[in-house]
Amino acid sequence: MVIYDNVILVTGAALRVGRAIALALARDGARIVVHYNRSRKDAFRTVRELESIGTEAYLVQADQTRPADVRRAVAMAVKRFGRIDVLVNSAAIFESTPFQRVTATDWDRHLNANLKGPFFFSQAVAPGMRRRRRGKIINVSDVAGLKPYSGYIPYCAAKAGLLNCTQALAKVLAPHVQVNAICPGSVLWSEHGSATQRRLVTQKTLLKRLGTPEDVAAAVRFLIENDYITGTTIVVDGGRLLY
Numbered sequence: 001m002v003i004y005d006n007v008i009l010v011t012g013a014a015l016r017v018g019r020a021i022a023l024a025l026a027r028d029g030a031r032i033v034v035h036y037n038r039s040r041k042d043a044f045r046t047v048r049e050l051e052s053i054g055t056e057a058y059l060v061q062a063d064q065t066r067p068a069d070v071r072r073a074v075a076m077a078v079k080r081f082g083r084i085d086v087l088v089n090s091a092a093i094f095e096s097t098p099f100q101r102v103t104a105t106d107w108d109r110h111l112n113a114n115l116k117g118p119f120f121f122s123q124a125v126a127p128g129m130r131r132r133r134r135g136k137i138i139n140v141s142d143v144a145g146l147k148p149y150s151g152y153i154p155y156c157a158a159k160a161g162l163l164n165c166t167q168a169l170a171k172v173l174a175p176h177v178q179v180n181a182i183c184p185g186s187v188l189w190s191e192h193g194s195a196t197q198r199r200l201v202t203q204k205t206l207l208k209r210l211g212t213p214e215d216v217a218a219a220v221r222f223l224i225e226n227d228y229i230t231g232t233t234i235v236v237d238g239g240r241l242l243y
Contacts, residue, residue, distance in 0.1 A: 001136060001224055004029035007081040008224075009074070011035040011064060011121060012091025014043035016188055017140065020213030021088055021220050022046060026055040028221065033077040033084065034059050035091065056081075064091055064117030074124040086136040086224055087125045089118035089162075097154050107154045114158035115165065122169055126177065133176040138223050139166050140216065143185045143237045163233055170231030178230040182219045185237025187211035206239025 008025050012018035014036040022032050023046075032050050034057055036043035043059055050057035058080045062073035077084055093113045097106045122137050129135025144152060145159030163181055170179040186201050189210060202210060219234050235241060 001085070001134070001227060003221065003224055005031065006085040006224075007031045007033065007077070007083055008086040008088065009033040009035060009060075009077055009084050009121075009125065010088045010090055011117070012037075014039035014046050017184065017213045017216050018088075018090035019046050021090055021140075021217045022057075023049060023053070024214060024217035024221065025224075026050045026053045026057070029055065030086075031056040031081060032058070033081070035064075035073060036061055037063050037091065064121060065112035067120045067123075070117070070120045071124050074121070078128060083128055083132065084125045085129075085134070086138070087121060088138045088140065088220055089121055090140045091117060092140070092142075092159075094152070094155055096151050098151050099153060102153060110154035110158045111161070114155065115161045118162055119165055119169075122179070126173055129177045130173065135173075135177040136224055137169065137173070137177065137179040138220055139163075139179070139181040141166075141181045141183045141233070143183045143235060143241055146183060146233075146235070147241055166233070167231045174230065178223075178227070180223050180229060180231065181233040182216060182223070183233055183235045183237065184216045185211060185235070185240045187213055187216055187236065201240075204240060204243045205237070206242060209238065211236060211238055 008030045010022045013022040013034040026032050047057045060073040062069035141162045142159040144156040145163050148156035166181040219236050
């Protein structure tokens with residue numbers, strides 16, 4: 001699939017990795033639907049940046065834990081552009097949940113945002129893609145879905161579930177819709193992380209450096225352009241899983 005002139009919905013595009021993906025695809029000539037939940041000011045900033053590149057951008061708000069919100073946002077995007085060619089499920093939450101203090105609320109919050117949300121966005125865009133007999137869905141998971149962090153069990157479980165969901169959707173939506181996942185490693189350092197933690201993570205990465213959101217965007221671009229990959233996961237972690 002050629003990226004130019006395609007309509008691409010990027011969830012969580014107001015900030016961080018989602019924003020980098022939206023900007024990268026806009027530079028390739030895509031028209032971008034910018035989804036946000038609460039980061040309204042940042043979402044408008046992303047739209048302005050996209051428009052400065054010369055592409056069309058459209059803003060939609062939705063709490064992706066609410067299927068009705070998701071369906072409304074997708075319907076608005078389709079009304080604006082007539083279709084959605086690619087969905088990039090990037091929106092997520094990432095919170096520390098030490099084992100002895102994990103609550104049912106912690107579980108619900110992470111599963112709803114990181115697994116339920118991407119599923120219902122996929123469900124909402126799938127009919128149009130099937131009808132046109134073409135489409136791509138790309139789920140942004142995490143290396144923690146393959147090798148869990150001990151202090152983030154609900155988050156890791158949700159991201160692991162997203163990888164399984166990716167394979168299931170690839171089966172259900174074949175042969176015309178391709179569904180794949182990306183597992184980033186350390187591509188954005190948390191503002192709460194210390195210099196010591198950053199150094200340790202870097203040392204345990206084979207390439208001895210942290211990645212960037214643009215590295216993830218490059219993997220998204222590859223999956224959009226390749227028409228013979230589905231149900232797979234690309235790990236973008238600098239070799240950290242192998243350490």
